[in-house]
Amino acid sequence: MAEVQTFQPVTASEIVDAAKNMLNEGYRLIQLCCTKTPSEMDIIYTFEKTDLQSQNFKLPVNIGDTLPSISSVFFAAFLYENEIHDLYGVNFTDMAVDFKGTFYETSVKQAFSITVAEDKE
Amino acid sequence: MGERTIIPFGPQHPVLPEPLHLDLILEDEKVVGAVPSIGFVHRGLEKLVEKRDFHEMMYVIERVCGICSFIHGQGYVQTIEGIFDLEIPDRAKFLRTIWAELSRVHSHLLWLGLMADAYGFESLFMHCWRVREKILDIFEETTGGRVIFSVCKVGGVWKDIDNETLKKIVEVLNVVEQESKDLTNVFIKDFTVQKRTRGVGVLTYQEAIDVGAVGPTLRGSGVAMDLRKLGYAAYGELDFEPIVEKDGDCYARTLVRAREIYQSIDLIRQCVSKIPDGEIDVKVKGFPKGEYVSRLEQPRGQVVYYARANGTKYLERFRVRTPTFANIPALLKMLPGCDLADVPLLALTIDPCISCTER
């Protein structure tokens, strides 16, 4: 249970190179996850090897930022990137398949970027 | 080269009772490309985490999916326990393993049934579900629910299974094993069934790794990756090897699932013989603070949870990366080159659960 987890910081300009490095080392992408707190917003990239080792990267972003897509390195990334674009309002350039905001059509745009802090009614 | 046509597949399709939509690009009868779209049943359950405290959230997360509900709950509590750095009692670990493996048996039987239905073998479908009913009865007897068990909690489990019932479970499983043997033989040996599944939708070893396929889809392509090998819950103390098939076609994926039924039954037998006595839960004090990524093996494949907590009773973010989400790119790799008539079958071999995917 007590598996030590590190979240290695990375910046937007480095992420594609970092992804290429991971690919060369035999890792594969298992998830992209955007998280929003009242003060900050991060995207977490999780990579995994076939021997089940995993590594996390943390990329701080803001709403409206434009990031380079890693779907040229890991094809599967386009789904996660479209999801983050629709729910958090972070833009990605050069996605393998760009849904242009129609992946999740929510009645409130960028629904997850608003933090609900008030108590349960 | 023929003329290119685009055919929409789904979201309503007779073989797939879930809203998956594919735009299939066809050249005559052959598929040359596909573009998926989901988002028809997006519920935003992950957002509810900001309004429900972390104990209550267990019951919400379980309702992400109706088939792997137990493992969703288990994954959620494991993530929170990871933040707390909490060690749960051994008996609770074994109980969780038993329920998780029973979930796997019932999920694979359900899938085999749907697979039979996909190629029009209705009576085989009904027989698979008849056998599955016995597993659901075990669930109802031990947890109180047939689909949603609500039995996990942060720090252990709510209900214990007494040793009498454990013995009874093994007896029922002996019958289930015998009956499923008759049924899986049809998938493995029958000439007509093999005509439909062999050599269809091949996913090679390297492709499977590159597109991030998970679970039986990955193991059907020869990659021996099984998250249970991480040793979470009681898996560290059990003896098993990931089930691998080399071909990477529909037949291999069916075979992996069929063999995993027996593996799970064997794991439950091991659990019942090794389960220690003792407490089933520990008290949880305070609120979680920190972040944690946990990975589990669901019947459909690897599932990834991420939680971030700030020391209040509400979590800041909880994310579920479900197996189907990871398998959609794999489906896109399988589709080019197959016939239009095989598309429903291929879509089914990744065991899609769209409600899971969209949460």
Next chain:
Amino acid sequence: MAFNVIGKTVMKSLFGKPATAMYPVIKNEFYPNTRGNIQVDMEKCIYCGICGRRCPAGAIEVSKPDKKWEIDRTRCIVCNFCVQVCPKNCLSTERHYTSPMTDKSNRISTFFGQTVQEDA
């Protein structure tokens, strides 16, 4: 490769008993553990309202001044959480499901404590 592998199963079900029960005549037996619906023992209830606050579905409403305990049967997800958090153990799960209803007007079951009934 073989043909007619399912033949054995077919013969079994052809001459065996049906897998289903004759429903209206033979009713399904529930297990003692089955979570059907939530019952309350009003004599033990202290109207603390913990069940209402912890309910993930927001189905329970407790009012201390009126000595009233109310549950919306259509919202309740029978997760058993209220039963487990009740400090007085006055809640329990009963094994039969809530019967289906044709209109929503009687979805709320209200229970009153003893003193109110004496006053009335």
